[in-house]
Amino acid sequence: MKNLLLLTHNSELNLAAYRQLGINIFTEESITPQDYASIEIMLGWKPDISQKVLTVSNGSLKWLQTISAGVDYLPLKTLKEKQVIVSNVSGVHAAPISQTVLLYALYFMRDLPQVLESSAQHHWEPQADFGDAFVLNETTWTIFGTGHIGSELARLLQAFHAKTIGVNRTGHKAAHFDDTFAQDDWRHAVTKSDVLVNIMPLTPQTTHFFDKTFFDALHNTYLFINVGRGKSVDTKALIEALNQQKLQHAALDVFEEEPLPSDNALWQMKNVLITPHYSAQTKHQGQAWDKIFLPNLKQFMRDGTVPINQINMQNGY
Template structure:
């Protein structure tokens, strides 16, 4: 049976490589409703088109390769019921996200808010303004999520001689972490930390994990970073924690509601850095996708199975 693949808009992928494998290519511009039921493979999840393909009578869809690490936006129960394989891009975004987290930390540690404010005023800053400036090796980091991204961040932090604490489901050890804790022991993990980074996947257990109970347990923690999933953080609790000085700073790339509404109080807090869900972006992203997708595609064409990054639809990652 011929495999039919639909690619996302502007995917920047070498489609001739796929065609040589005997795979017929469709794009959102070339597909017609008559083709929906014939699609075997989907790269990316594109609404509303993907929902129409999945819902097509007698659909032949067998495999979805996402272009993200997270899969919480997929209809996981339906996909599991239909026994559709799902693979993600876990690992592709480890470098850009890790480097972005370092940027966030340096932004506050090197007091760039003051630097930029003086730049805007064309004013030479006095060294006395930087009395509280920090270096990364002075900070203890607790990273929630020790997968590809968390492990890469911890590895980079070791170059700065920073102390690293990891939090994962079981507390299992991971290279580059000085100590790891189980998710249920999070209070011990943050007891003496300076920087908290969320990189956890979104599941029932991690939705609003960072809630009022979490933030109120802190005591003037230096920095909270969210590059994981927006809904893992209860926004109202985070805002209150910043106002109550449970947190000194926050750097946020993902939010419960995106785009972040212009009316959100977060925009007005001077100790908050906001970026537009961009931490995973980098040039030549298509080549990075292909490094995972192409081996999987070759295996799927040959055997009907995939060899890398298959996710557990019950666990949600």
């Protein structure tokens, strides 16, 4: 019998299947300080209680399964020192995030801001006023991050006959990209792009990757989208790039500071679409998490290993 601390509330999680494997389940409500040292597995992370389980004297924690793709918010140094296996749910967000990115792009390309404003005023806009509307097959995209989400987005874009350029750490080839570049060679990747998308994990190398130097290299680029990590973007530099027309539009789901402060200048910009870190949301998240967690749990119960989505603790993703 192994003890699992469940730190997420989702009715679709198959708790019966966990118990059939010999798992005793604790929740945030049921666990007591006397139980901390007995927890071997954590599903989810809540700082207050998770830190106590991680650092308790004579603790037993062997494996942490997150319900996120990014793991930059975790105390990775401590987890590494204590030899705790960390795995994420990378891949389950590919469909909702990539489809949301297409929504962002089409919102601007099909002149939805103008359509919605006219609709709110009960005003029938003449067709001639939508002369700037265009379509996906006329665009070139540079996607920073060629993993599950980036690859799925590129696949969808290729179905619309858009050109896809990928940027990753080494420049290695990736599925559904017409071309790829290394992060250090990003200038060549963005030269002729209409849309730039950040889906990179947050590491020391990608923190403020999109800074003043990056934005100053652009020339009236149509759209910048961030569905990766908020701290990858220097917010001040982004606002300056929008004001200086280095960028025509931005669609932002993540921010350096969340919630985005109500007095932030981005709220006032008509050429900026802001969403509240929701692009990964989908109705059946629990089922999606279990497609990774259950196979991992079965293997862990057999031999203590985790075959799916184990984090490289050196790279941080």
